[in-house]
Each structure stands twice: as C-alpha cells, then as structure tokens.
Amino acid sequence: MADEVILLDFWPSPFGMRVRIALAEKGIKYEYKEEDLRNKSPLLLQMNPIHKKIPVLVHNGKPICESLIQVQYIDEVWKGKASLLPSDPCARAQSRFWADYVDKKIYDLGRKIWMCKGEEQEASTKEFIECLKVLEAELGDRHYFGGSNLGYVDVVFVPFYTWFHAYEQCGNFSIEAECPKIIAWAKRCMQKESVSKSLPDHEKVYGFVLELKKKFGIE
Amino acid sequence: MAKSDVKLLGAWTSPFVMRARIALNIKSVDYEYQEENWLVSKSELLLKSNPIHKKVPVLIHADNPICESLIIVQYIDEVWSSGPSILPSDPYDRATSRFWSAYIDDKWFPPMIAFLFAQEEDAKKAAIAQMEESLVPLEEAFGKCSKGKAFFGGDRIGFLDIAFGCFLGWLRVIEKVGGIELLNETKTPSLLKWAERFSSDTAVKELIPDTDKLAEFGKALPEFGKALQAKMRANN
Numbered sequence: 450m451a452d453e454v455i456l457l458d459f460w461p462s463p464f465g466m467r468v469r470i471a472l473a474e475k476g477i478k479y480e481y482k483e484e485d486l487r488n489k490s491p492l493l494l495q496m497n498p499i500h501k502k503i504p505v506l507v508h509n510g511k512p513i514c515e516s517l518i519q520v521q522y523i524d525e526v527w528k529g530k531a532s533l534l535p536s537d538p539c540a541r542a543q544s545r546f547w548a549d550y551v552d553k554k555i556y557d558l559g560r561k562i563w564m565c566k567g568e569e570q571e572a573s574t575k576e577f578i579e580c581l582k583v584l585e586a587e588l589g590d591r592h593y594f595g596g597s598n599l600g601y602v603d604v605v606f607v608p609f610y611t612w613f614h615a616y617e618q619c620g621n622f623s624i625e626a627e628c629p630k631i632i633a634w635a636k637r638c639m640q641k642e643s644v645s646k647s648l649p650d651h652e653k654v655y656g657f658v659l660e661l662k663k664k665f666g667i668e
Numbered sequence: 669m670a671k672s673d674v675k676l677l678g679a680w681t682s683p684f685v686m687r688a689r690i691a692l693n694i695k696s697v698d699y700e701y702q703e704e705n706w707l708v709s710k711s712e713l714l715l716k717s718n719p720i721h722k723k724v725p726v727l728i729h730a731d732n733p734i735c736e737s738l739i740i741v742q743y744i745d746e747v748w749s750s751g752p753s754i755l756p757s758d759p760y761d762r763a764t765s766r767f768w769s770a771y772i773d774d775k776w777f778p779p780m781i782a783f784l785f786a787q788e789e790d791a792k793k794a795a796i797a798q799m800e801e802s803l804v805p806l807e808e809a810f811g812k813c814s815k816g817k818a819f820f821g822g823d824r825i826g827f828l829d830i831a832f833g834c835f836l837g838w839l840r841v842i843e844k845v846g847g848i849e850l851l852n853e854t855k856t857p858s859l860l861k862w863a864e865r866f867s868s869d870t871a872v873k874e875l876i877p878d879t880d881k882l883a884e885f886g887k888a889l890p891e892f893g894k895a896l897q898a899k900m901r902a903n904n
Contacts, residue, residue: 518763525759538746545742583720
C-alpha cells in the first residue's frame with residue numbers, strides 16, 4: 450500500500466521547514482498544503498485540535514504534531530535511508546539535547562530581535578549571539594552537527610538561517626562577524642538539495658517580517 | 669553494571685529528577701544518588717556536568733553526562749534495553765507519548781510552578797484555573813492511550829505515565845494547600861484512579877515525597893521567587 454503523506458504548513462515557518470527537510474532527506478513523496486493562519490482550514494483544526502498550529506504531518510490519515518516529534522517520527526518510520534539520529538544511545542541523547550537547546554532559545558530570542566526596540570532588543574540580540582556561539586563551539590570542526598552527514602540537530606537548526614537576514618536587519622548586527630563558523634555551516638547545509646529546496650529565500654522572509662512589523666505597529 | 673558507573677544528581681523536591689529515578693527503578697539499575705541543595709548552591713560536579721542549564725537531573729553514566737529529564741528517560745530506555753520497555757515500540761504510539769509529554773511540560777507545569785511561587789491570591793486562582801483546564805485534554809488522552817488498560821503505557825508504566833506521574837507529589841500539596849481537588853470524580857475520573865495505581869507501583873511508591881514534608885518546603889518558594897525576580901531585575 451502506498452503511503453499517503455500530507456504536510457500542513459506555512460511557508461516562512463522554521464518549524465515547517467524542519468519537516469520539509471526531513472521528508473526530502475528520506476525521499477518521501479508528500480502533498481504540501483499551505484495554511485492561511487488567519488483562516489485555518491477545517492483539516493488543520495481537526496488534525497491539531499490541542500494547539501491548532503502548523504506544521505501538522507498526516508500519515509495515512511493519522512496526525513503527528515510538533516516539529517521535533519515529527520522529525521523523529523519520520524526518522525523512525527523511514528528507517529532505511531539517511532538516518533538523522535545516530536544509533537549510539539549517548540550520541541542520540543546529545544543530539545536530542547542540542548535540538549532541545551535550539552528549540553528553547555533561537556526562535557524566542559530571534560522573535561524578540563524583530564519585535565522589540567531599544568534595550569530589550571539589544572539584550573535579546575546579545576543573548577542570541579551568545580547562544581549562537583555556544584552552538585558554534587558545539588559544532589567544533591565537524592562538517593555538520595551530524596558529523597559527515599546532515600543529522601537531527603542540523604535539520605532542527607538550519608531553518609533559522611533563512612531568518613538570519615531579517616534578524617540582522619532589524620537588530621543592526623552581523624551574524625557572520627560574530628559567528629563565522631555558523632554561517633559556513635549553514636552554507637554547507639544549503640549545498641544539499643534537501644535543504645535548499647525546503648527553505649524560502651531570505652529576502653522573502655525579511656519582507657514577511659516587515660509586513661508583520663507594520664501589522665503590529667512596530668517601527 | 670557497577671553502581672559507581674551510574675550516578676544521578678538530583679533534588680528530592682524535583683518532579684523532573686523523579687522521572688529519571690522511576691526509569692532507573694523500572695530497569696532495576698543500581699546507581700549512586702547525589703542530592704543537590706539547589707536553593708542554596710550548586711555542586712562543582714553539577715556545574716561541570718550541565719554547564720548549559722546548570723539544573724538537575726543529570727545522569728552521569730561511565731563519565732558521560734546526560735541532561736534534560738525526558739532525554740534521560742529515553743537514554744535509560746535505550747541503554748538498558750533488556751528491561752521492561754518505557755517507550756512504546758510503534759512509531760505512531762511513540763509520537764503520541766512524546767506529544768502528551770511535551771504538552772504536560774508546556775501546559776501543566778508552568779501554572780503549577782506559578783502557583784507555588786505566587787505571592788498573591790489572584791495569581792494563585794489564575795494558576796489553579798489553568799491547571800484545571802490543562803487536565804481536560806489529558807483525561808481524554810488517557811482513554812485513547814491506555815486502550816482500557818491501567819496506565820497510559822498499557823499494562824505497565826510507560827513514558828507518559830512517568831512524564832505526568834512525577835508531578836503527583838506537588839499536585840497533592842497544591843490540593844491540600846489550595847483546598848481543592850485537581851483530580852476528581854466529576855472532571856477527571858480516569859486520571860483520579862490512574863493516580864492511585866501509579867503511586868502504588870513498585871517503581872514509584874518509595875519516590876513520592878511525603879505531602880506534609882513537601883508542603884513545608886513549598887512555603888519557602890514564594891520568598892525565593894521574589895528574591896530571584898529582584899536579582900534578575902538588578903542584573904538587567
């Protein structure tokens with residue numbers, strides 16, 4: 450029986466991008482459904498009644514919610530190809546730890562950079578850079594967080610690369626100047642089709658952020 | 669495995685630490701336990717083993733530190749694979765367990781901690797309302813996950829039982845101090861019965877702290893929270 454895979458998503462969402470990359474890495478064919486978040490579809494509300502958020506992965510009619518859970522699900526179901534999590538339990542725990550770290554820090558701090566002004570923006574920018582430096586140190590000399598191949602942490606973190614330009618413009622700073630290895634890593638990831646085809650253009654993302662700022666009355 | 673190969677840094681008041689201890693009990697792992705007096709100071713070993721978050725629990729296995737309670741539980745499940753399974757084997761069931769565990773950390777835990785740190789009655793009332801609200805979907809989830817059996821995990825305690833059950837100690841304190849029934853016959857009949865079964869399980873019963881002892885400890889939290897807030901404001 451052929452698998453039926455549907456992804457309910459929203460193009461600028463870094464969480465949705467994680468799932469797109471994972472599906473592409475595994476070569477899974479799926480139907481992409483763009484959601485209008487101001488007018489959520491009945492399918493979205495039915496498949497994710499608790500959080501009513503994207504992304505939602507629907508596999509043979511059954512919904513899976515939350516991007517980290519979705520990526521792990523994809524890795525476990527489509528086992529044969531392109532393993533995202535390592536097989537050694539200690540290495541797996543480390544991958545989970547760093548994915549959790551990205552999840553706890555990057556989105557919220559990035560959001561504060563474009564949503565806030567003055568002291569709060571400055572403080573968030575400073576903390577954001579500190580977090581990137583921690584991740585840079587963790588990456589070390591490796592090609593990817595996953596080692597010689599793209600892994601779980603790479604998939605979880607690289608979507609934010611499309612948002613870097615927006616953060617830099619809003620916060621008036623350069624990520625490359627502060628964390629050159631992170632930029633080098635991100636560009637390496639973008640060499641992979643599974644990543645480059647899953648991520649929107651960063652100017653488009655910046656345009657989206659400017660629209661949001663206008664909508665929220667943030668100058 | 670020699671006892672000294674497995675060490676757990678913990679705190680008797682922490683539900684997150686309890687998650688790790690329940691998992692170790694399920695797998696019958698011998699381990700050395702080190703109590704951290706986190707209200708006062710953090711040990712060198714803790715700061716070295718968890719430099720990022722500086723929190724308990726930390727599992728140190730053959731000198732490798734593993735941090736974050738749910739990550740530790742999964743690690744224990746994977747390493748001691750000959751013992752009873754903690755996560756289900758089916759990927760969809762695993763995703764469901766993970767979803768509700770994340771839900772508990774996201775929707776149950778914040779109002780619980782808000783209640784314990786609250787200084788004013790209004791804040792306490794609001795926290796209770798949020799806790800009660802968070803239990804409604806969980807009651808329904810129990811039906812779906814347990815499929816008529818005793819626990820979220822089926823016949824035996826599993827990942828989701830551990831993820832939520834660890835909070836029963838504090839839940840009982842809040843019920844006593846707040847004069848309310850968070851788990852009750854009307855709104856959460858399944859969870860009420862499940863809580864009894866969970867607390868009596870051999871892997872769990874020695875670990876749930878005494879309600880009065882925990883309540884006494886809990887009295888210090890609002891002041892501690894106030895001091896912490898003042899410190900954070902001073903640092904900005």
